[in-house]
Structures are given as structure tokens and as C-alpha cells.
Amino acid sequence: RCHTALSDEEAEHADVEGALYYIRYPFADSAGHVTVATTRPETMLGDVAIAVNPDDAERRPLVGRHLILPIAELEIPIIADEHVEAGFGTGFVKITPAHDADDFEVGRRHDLATPIVMTADARMADAALGGKPGGRVPAPFFGMDRFEARKAIVAALKEKGLLEKVETRLHAVRHCYRCDTVVEPRLSEQWFVTMEPLAAPALEAYRKGQVRFIPERRGDEFEQWLTGIRDWNISRQLWWGHRIPVWYCEQCGLVSALREDPAACAACGGAMHQDEDVLDTWFSSWLWPFSTLGWPERTEDLARYYPTDVLVTAPEIIFFWVARMIMAGLHFLGRVPFHTVYLHGTVRDTHHVKMSKSLGNGIDPLEVVQRYGADALRFAVTSGLAVGTDIILDPHDLDASFASGRNFANKLWNVGRLLLSTLGEAPVPPLASLPDERLTLADRWILARLAAVAGETTEHLEKFRLNDAVGTPYHFLWDDFADWYLEEIKPRLRGEAPGGDAARVVAAHAFDRVLRLLHPGMPFITEELFRKLPGNGAASIMVAPWPGADAGRADPEAERDFAFVQAVVDAVRAIRADYGVKPGQKVAATVGRAPAWGLDAVRRERHLVDRLAQLSGLEDGGARPAAGPGAHAVLPGGADLFVALGGGVIDLARECEKLRAEATRLGTQLDAVRAKLANETFRSRAPADVVARETEKEQQWSAKRDAIAAKLAALGCA
């Protein structure tokens, strides 16, 4: 349909259910016939021979005899050629040099004619007759479309009794990658680029590690393609594009490829005309890495920006573009244009079909932007980009794909609103100006988390784990910063608890840094919020330094202590929900059998615990488990939690059962870990740190089980 020549890369194979026609070609000088199978009977008009395998003892003797080509009514010879595979099909193959690439090679070996029997728009016509019926294409078929002609020819053969049988079979048919029309092989004159000399250096560069592909297996495809590279047809019979810079002399026939339009033939001074064809669009694209920088001039830009680092593109474009850019870069500039090629996934629908405008299974990004926001779109897509995977989106349920991005954008914005409303206009002092002793446990904890998150995010980005690179700061912002830290500092910021200044500094710092970490995934909102932060003024987050692990401060002790605080709050909340305690109703809790550091942590974060757990009081229960009427729980390290619930809401039997169930579950795990530790082969073969970890697990769990046992006893559970 495009009416142009294509390169091999532009022809896509698709399995199609087709018919295999068995056609009889009668002998010219005697009775009898040979049978030939073809999927494209209309091309028989262009047949110039029938071939058999040279080693085919049975058919070999027929070589040299002549057959009548039906319909065209011409005599054609039987020849021998190794192209024919012995024992396959009927053993006879029709040779149509002008309409099949293999047959062309056969024809060349045997010096056969190459009659063309179709026009450029796939209508039947003998090219030798210049648009008149006759010759190889008899009048009844002249001008027919190739597929109509197929039917007509089959019908004619049937009538003459020359159609032996028809079988259906699946076979690979080449389609145009642009218009999906079946590609018709047809002999024509085209310009080619000899690829082997270009491919060799590219192959060498790849094998030396100068270019790497992510995911790695794409590199194998690249290597495979370069290894078996075929010459590149660059002529296109299209009306747009760069015209091929080849001129033909009208007098002496000189053919010259020239950089400037010639006034006259260099050899004889005759008039010249330029080739009518245009270049394959990829023929200009492969120069992109340097032609955009001013090449062939030796510009400053070229010196500075070539080569670049990473090319991000789609996998289906590796051969069209990526490989050719590498070849062109090496050829014209002697260096690969980029050291890393990141191939991202393809967006598909729920049936895993690639989304496309022509199929109508796509999602309109503008609609998504309208309904969910540009950041939500980018975030949702990036979140799905694990290395080497495709992205499946449901065009009929946009919420399923994009709600989370929108929700997060909204969350981030609201965190910003809260902070900005309390930070005020004046620049916040830098974190470095804050002496360590002014930091509370929560401050130290969030800075420790920030350090870890900044380090992890950086590592994810460097390894192209984009989903993790956006997911890590996402969880930090939401689960740590918003859910815990902001709740912790609210009273401090309002002056209801001490340490407001430190809270302001730490919060501003942590928020600023997490905005930077989130910026690749949520560019617009982070930029907007960054500019609003006091003191940032017109600065853009795009050029703000990327935070490394030193954005925060590692602090294992703070992490341990704050985790204890969180465990207490979580346990009380679970109990409240379990017993349906009214949201506003305060309860009193007791923490017993707790390590000194844990009690200290809870004491220091009392304002947080009280507020989040809605406590009226929090007491140290000492060394003995609580036994009064109320709800009971045991924290991970074995600490005892008791929430006094009066008014008959407590069912003692239920409490016992709950605790017993937990003891049973814990018992199974303990047995497993103890068996492991008792196993001599494990102790001797497993790495020391693994053994240490298992030992610690055993201690933690047995402490917790002892605590539960003690509690069961104290409660008098049978």
C-alpha cells in the first residue's frame, strides 16, 4: 500500500492461515506432468524454470526437459539447484526470480531471465510490454489485483484440470510494519548500503563492553542481528524525504553520488538528473546523535555532548535505530554514541496486545492527564517499570492504573500544604546548624530513615530499577514522614510540645530532600513545592544537587527505639479496633516487662503515643505481666501491653484464646528455628551472619513466647 521498497527490518512476519496449491505443469514433449506446490499461484506467470535438488536420484534425470507453464503457455526448463531441499514437498520448486528473493539467487546462478509480472501497485501486467495486456499476462488477467488474480488463476487451472489439490497451512507472511499490508516481493533497482564493514566495528565495541544493554538479553539480540547482517536497502519510492544524492548523466550515463548539486556531468559535461527516490527515514535518523550537535562541523556542542551516556528507547527500535546509531557513531566519529541503552517496556492492554492508535485499544494520555494529572500518569507508568517488563494497563478501567498516582500526588501536595503553613516565610536554618542534642528521638529517626532511603533510591536509579526508584521515596514520604513524623511534630510546631525549632529544621530538611528524590517520578508537583519552600525562591529542583546517603544521618539506635514506640501505638490501636472502642474515648495502657531503652523511648515520645493511641494514661507495669480485666498483647520483643477496658466489654475467654493462638503460631516458628540451629550441618555450612540472625530470631521469639506464657498464667487461662 505504501508503494515503496522496504528494508528487511521493515518487514514483519506474521503467521497466516493460507492455502497451498498443488499445480500440474505438463511436459512439453510428452504426456505427463510434474506437480509444484505454491502459496502464491499468481506469481506462476513469472516462472522461468522448475528446479529439483541435484542429489535427487529420482527427479534428477528430468533435468533438461521442458514443461509448459500453464496459462502463460510458455516452455520452461527443469533445472537442478541446491536451493531445493530433497524430500520436501513435491520435490519440484517453481522459480520466479522477479518475485522471490531466493528464486532471484537461483535465477542468477542459472543465468535465467527475470520477467516482472506485476506493477508497483500489485496489479498483474507483464512489465516488458509497458502497460499492455499480453506476453506473460494474458488479457483475462491483465490489470487484476494480485489477490483477485490468485482466485482467477486457480479457477482457470481447475478448469483445465491442472489443479491437483489445495491444502490449508499456516505460513509466515511478511507484512509492512507501517501499513500492515502483505509485502509483495518484486524485482526492482534500489540503492543499498553494504553493512558488513559497518557492523564489524559495532560488534567489536559491544563485545568489548563499550555499549551495554538493559535488560542484558537485548544485547544478545543486537549481537545476533549484527552477526547475520544483510545489506540495507535505503531507496524508498515515497514523495517525501531526503532525495537520494545520486545523479545520472543523460549523455554518457555516468552515475555519481555528490554532496552538492552538479551543474553538469563531470565526465562529458552533459545534463544530469537526480535519482527520483528518497532515502529511508532511518538513514537520516542514524546520524541523530551527532547531526543534532552541528556535525559535520566540529562544534563546541559536539565536543562537549558527544558521546552521551544513556539512550532510553523502545526495544522494537533496536535494529532500525539503536544499532545503526552505534554503527554511524563509530564510522563518522570513531566512538560509540552512548555507553548504555535502556530499553523500556511496551504499554499493552489486558490481553497483552500492544496499545496503538490503529487498533483503538490505546489510552489517550491527555485524558489521563486531565483526569488524574501529568504527575499521576508518569508516576503510574514508572511504578510499573521493573527491568525488562511490559506495562499492562486496562483502557476500560483507568482508575485501576492511575488512581494510585493521583492519590499520591494529592498526598504529597497536602504534606506540602501542612508544612508550608507552619514553616512561615523566613528561611529555615540548615540542618548542620542544629546541635545533635537538640534532636528528639523522632528527629533522629526520620533522619536515619532519610539517609537509608536516599542511598537506596540512588542505587535503584543507577541500576535502572525505576519502579523501586520511585517506590522507595513514595513509601518514605507516606509511611514514615506523613504517618509518623508529621504526627509527631504537629504539637511541637504549634508550641504545645518542646522542640518546635528543631522540628521545623528537620522537617524542612527532610521534605526538601524527599522532594528531590521524588522529582524524577513526580516532576511538576515536586518543582512547585520546592519553589514554595522558604528560602528557595526562584531555584529549580531540576538543578538542585541529588541527595546521597549523607542527606540524613544513620542512627540504628534511634531506629530501634522509635520502632518500639510504633509497636506500642500499633498494639493499642489494634486492641481499640478489636473491641470497638469509640474513636474519642481515651483508655489507659500499661507497658510491662519492657527493656529500659524501650520505656525511655515511650516516655520521650509520650505526646505522640498519647495522641495516636488516644491514651489517658501510660504506666510502667514493672516486671510482672498485667492481669487485670482488660485487653492484653505482647510486643515483638516480649514486652507486655495491657489496656484497661472496663464496663464488661472484655471477654476473658476470648483474650485467652487470642493469646493461645499466638503462642501456638509462635511455637511452630520456634520449633523450626530451633531445629535449624540444632542442625550441625547448618551451623557449619551456613555463613556466620546467617547463623547469628537465626540465633537472634530464636531469642526474640522465645522471649515473646515466655511473655505470652506468663501472661496466660497471670490471667488464669486454663
Place this chain on the structure above:
RNA sequence: GGGCGAAUAGCUCAGCUGGUCCAGAGCGCCUGCCUUACACGCAGGAAGUCGGGGGUUCGAAUCCCUCUUCGCCCACCA
């Protein structure tokens, strides 16, 4: 036909060098809350024989083999 990849909660997917994975997330689902940043939210919860079978290992969602299903790349079998 050759090569490669994937199968994990209802859905879409993480799980990087086998051991904090008693298997996680988002969306959906159930319960309770409009708690002055956010109901696009908060709190609590249910939900999985990690496709089937076999093997290696002290230990497997993770490594190997095999089967089944899906997908990708390459390919001149008339």
C-alpha cells in the same frame, strides 16, 4: 523451525547475591471514623498449595530438569 522471557493475593505487579520472606505493594474488598494537611484521607482487617511434577541444598518463590499456558526476538523452506 531456532533462540529467549514470564507464570506470586480478585486485578496489575515487586521480591536484586538462595537465609529478617512466619510471602510484599498498588487497586479492589470488609469494619469503624468528615480526628482543622489530605475521605484522592485515617485506623483496623480478610485474602496466596509463590502454574503442575521431579531434583540440588543444612535451607528454594529464588538454582537445575520436565510438563502446561502465555509472550517476545530471529528465520528464504516452495
